[in-house]
Amino acid sequence: MSSHHIVRDDQEPALIIANGAACSQELMGQLLEWSPLVVVLDSAIERVIELGIKVDVLIGDFDRDFDADSYRERQYPIEIVHIADQNSTDLDKAFNYLIKRGIPAANVIWATGKRADHTITNITSIVKYKEELKITMYDDYSRIYTLNKEFKKWYEKDTIISLIPVGEVTNITSTNLLYPLSDESLVIGERTGSSNSVLEDGLVTIQYKNGSLLMMECHD
Template sequence: MKDKALLFINGDPPKNFPDPDQYGLIACTDGAFHYLKQLGFPLDKLDFISGDFDSHSGADEDVYQEKFILTLDQDKTDFHKALEIILEKGCLSVDVFGGSGGEQDHFLGNLTVAYVFKDRLKIKFYDDFSEYYFIPKKFNIKGVKNRMISLYPFPSVENITTTGLNWPLTNGSLSITSRIGTRNFSVEDEVSIQYQLGDLLLFVGINELEYSGIY
């Protein structure tokens, strides 16, 4: 898909890489470049590497210099700057690996950056436990029976109704200061979520989980 990008950033590296051929653009931040090289990702597939490159060796400079995009703005994170470049190159959606793990302030920062771009880019994060992304006010997802489903308000959601979950909501409200919707799970193959006000971050477990009903 020419309008879909793959981006690696400097969190925990994935155990398995997605198929590069399904993306129109592939990029990484300079911190992620180190683990891609160590794990044997085909670096020739990279379209650009962004960052300040203060930790790169001369060998890296020589071989991949034409792919480096220097981004020195200290008021923005490397993730933020990489998304700006991806937008400039015409991509409409991006799959992000390395968004979680490591220092947790980075993880929270990455979610905040995704919130800033949510109306311009379709951003989906992947890690070893789940995929997660902001969803529109009417949303359906299929093929998720018995998977963990977490609804995280950012920072609040009003008049939310769900179907297909073990603990459904009907015209409910969620807020980070009172009630959040984490650690639910789907009892149907399809889950439907609708809400009227606010913004909602959806977490979907990567693998089907065994639930005992005890929480």
């Protein structure tokens, strides 16, 4: 599988491939079709090469035996970015790399599943970059992204929506949800908005005042 790399002056989202559970070939193909830049975390590179994907950037701390020349030969041209910072994850490194390049958005796959600690860290880390990078995380069952303080989107009836706070989120008000919120708070570990759903075909609106709120559009 190779990406088409349709470059639109860095306006289309880059694709970051992490090292969690693989997604479907169909989902990966859809995202590759519109990705001008494919960034792979170093721990996933062999899995990605096996799928025949052309990699543009390989990034990480390379904290194991690593032969850069072999990847340059197999994936030429490829940019290899070594960041020996043990205080940030490889996904953080990829986000910061895109921000420095001035790329405004990123889609992320293979960031969930497998190790639970990696899944939790990867999902919650996207809120750190919400002011600098529009990040959407995908797997075969969910689409995850941060919500602006005022959100409006059309959905079909019964679409599963989960509102997950990172920390505490206050003064949340929603419309057109089966379980509406009216100037209420959500707190991770105490009360979340998991497994809500759209009441009727039409616009869903969500507003809140403080905190970081994740939207998870889910399907079984």
